[in-house]
Amino acid sequence: MSTLTSPVNTNRQTILVCFLAALAGLLFGLDMGVIAGALPFLAQEFTLSSHSQEVVVSVMMFGAALGALCSGPMSSSLGRRKSLLIGALLFVVGSVGCAMAPALSVLVISRFILGLAVGVASFTAPLYLSEIAPERIRGSMISLYQLMITIGILAAFLSDTAFSAGGHWRWMLGIITFPALVLFIGVLTLPESPRWLAMKDRHELAAKVLKLLRNSDQEAREELAQIRESVKMKQRGLQLFRHNPHFRRSTYLGVLLQFMQQFTGMTVIMYYAPKIFEIAGFTTTREQMWGTVIAGLTNVLATFIAIGLVDRWGRKPILKLGFSVMAVCMGLLGYLFYSGISAGAEQYVAVAVLLIFITGFAMSAGPLIWVLCSEIQPLAGRDFGVTCSTMANWIANMMIGATFLTLIDTIGSPNTFWLYALLNVVCIVLTLIFVPETKNISLENIERNLMRGAPLRHIGQTPHTHSVITTERSL
Ligand code: BGC
Numbered sequence: 001m002s003t004l005t006s007p008v009n010t011n012r013q014t015i016l017v018c019f020l021a022a023l024a025g026l027l028f029g030l031d032m033g034v035i036a037g038a039l040p041f042l043a044q045e046f047t048l049s050s051h052s053q054e055v056v057v058s059v060m061m062f063g064a065a066l067g068a069l070c071s072g073p074m075s076s077s078l079g080r081r082k083s084l085l086i087g088a089l090l091f092v093v094g095s096v097g098c099a100m101a102p103a104l105s106v107l108v109i110s111r112f113i114l115g116l117a118v119g120v121a122s123f124t125a126p127l128y129l130s131e132i133a134p135e136r137i138r139g140s141m142i143s144l145y146q147l148m149i150t151i152g153i154l155a156a157f158l159s160d161t162a163f164s165a166g167g168h169w170r171w172m173l174g175i176i177t178f179p180a181l182v183l184f185i186g187v188l189t190l191p192e193s194p195r196w197l198a199m200k201d202r203h204e205l206a207a208k209v210l211k212l213l214r215n216s217d218q219e220a221r222e223e224l225a226q227i228r229e230s231v232k233m234k235q236r237g238l239q240l241f242r243h244n245p246h247f248r249r250s251t252y253l254g255v256l257l258q259f260m261q262q263f264t265g266m267t268v269i270m271y272y273a274p275k276i277f278e279i280a281g282f283t284t285t286r287e288q289m290w291g292t293v294i295a296g297l298t299n300v301l302a303t304f305i306a307i308g309l310v311d312r313w314g315r316k317p318i319l320k321l322g323f324s325v326m327a328v329c330m331g332l333l334g335y336l337f338y339s340g341i342s343a344g345a346e347q348y349v350a351v352a353v354l355l356i357f358i359t360g361f362a363m364s365a366g367p368l369i370w371v372l373c374s375e376i377q378p379l380a381g382r383d384f385g386v387t388c389s390t391m392a393n394w395i396a397n398m399m400i401g402a403t404f405l406t407l408i409d410t411i412g413s414p415n416t417f418w419l420y421a422l423l424n425v426v427c428i429v430l431t432l433i434f435v436p437e438t439k440n441i442s443l444e445n446i447e448r449n450l451m452r453g454a455p456l457r458h459i460g461q462t463p464h465t466h467s468v469i470t471t472e473r474s475l
Pocket of ligand 1: 032146149150153261266267270299365366367393397
């Protein structure tokens with residue numbers, strides 16, 4: 001294997017660590033995806049109204065917002081490893097609870113517990129990963145993490161399809177216990193993040209971990225020296241937020257970006273895919289489930305487009321293109337539903353438009369919003385800023401999940417999809433006004449521009465007054 005020549009990849013411990021962090025992304029995706037296939041069966045079993053279905057879907061996002069909020073302080077006091085362990089344990093408890101739920105109330109509580117797990121995982125896993133991965137592979141980790149989320153969603157759609165033939169919804173929800181157990185046992189074997197250890201002044205232990213993870217003592221020593229230097233900058237997010245208007249701007253931008261990602265409508269498609277196929281005239285469960293699997297596969301494949309283009313085209317052009325594609329597709333879907341889908345050909349046009357929409361999201365807002373949110377925050381406020389934007393993702397996710405069926409019931413399918421088309425147009429305008437291009441600029445320069453008061457859309461520009469090192473940006 002050619003990768004064996006790279007010193008980075010020869011370390012087995014590092015590979016295991018990356019795999020385990022990726023597993024947390026997979027679980028995030030599994031839990032997001034599973035509900036689409038299970039929902040029609042749950043609705044039947046517990047005779048759920050549209051509103052109760054929305055509650056079952058969105059209570060997980062409520063838990064995730066709360067989980068993300070708690071994980072900042074939790075991972076800084078208990079450590080990243082213990083936080084991940086708590087997350088994995090919550091995944092196990094929530095999955096078992098969902099599978100065994102004798103009544104709606106137990107199902108709702110178990111989905112809430114799963115939400116807490118997803119919130120903890122979506123904050124802690126990328127943080128742990130970025131602190132433990134060698135610098136040379138850190139850059140691609142965020143897009144790869146998103147890739148794992150999409151693979152998780154696809155795996156959930158596939159297992160939903162397999163179990164839907166016999167109507168085994170308990171298995172659909174319960175099978176996630178197994179990867180959750182693997183995560184729990186795996187995390188037990190992980191070392192604590194050396195950066196967190198250094199923050200807690202446990203330098204000897206940090207040195208030990210680095211020796212284990214890096215290929216030479218010298219590499220470990222150099223990295224520890226860098227870490228010790230950088231942890232001198234204490235996290236003082238809340239204080240900074242209160243007193244520094246420029247940090248407030250970057251925090252608000254992170255929150256806005258996550259709201260934009262959710263208001264594209266992609267989440268609706270992920271949660272309610274079979275329902276959308278039903279509106280498009282595919283009446284059998286089999287057709288709806290296979291349609292959903294194809295949607296999940298498109299999501300995975302199109303994420304590779306983003307991974308390939310993000311550092312070449314830059315963030316802003318890809319985002320503008322993605323939002324435009326999504327606006328047009330939502331508009332077309334609305335039109336198709338308005339004019340009534342009858343003939344076979346029209347149904348397939350609707351499916352094609354849906355798949356183009358998914359491609360538009362996965363190649364742009366899907367990974368890029370997470371990338372931008374990690375880039376725009378100044379070092380001293382990073383934990384706080386990322387906590388706020390991650391929480392915003394889940395709050396917006398919940399708003400979308402909790403209103404889709406009600407919108408369909410009250411204003412009808414065409415108007416609902418037109419509303420999302422309009423929201424995507426708003427996203428294009430917001431991108432033009434507020435979103436910076438952060439390709440090929442160091443995080444230090446972004447921070448300098450922000451703190452000097454440059455307009456948000458310009459904080460990614462290389463300052464001309466300084467002789468600046470425009471290093472290839474790490475994500
Ligand atoms: C988003 C989710 C979305 C998923 C789809 C993630 O980045 O946060 O809301 O459902 O991508 O792949």
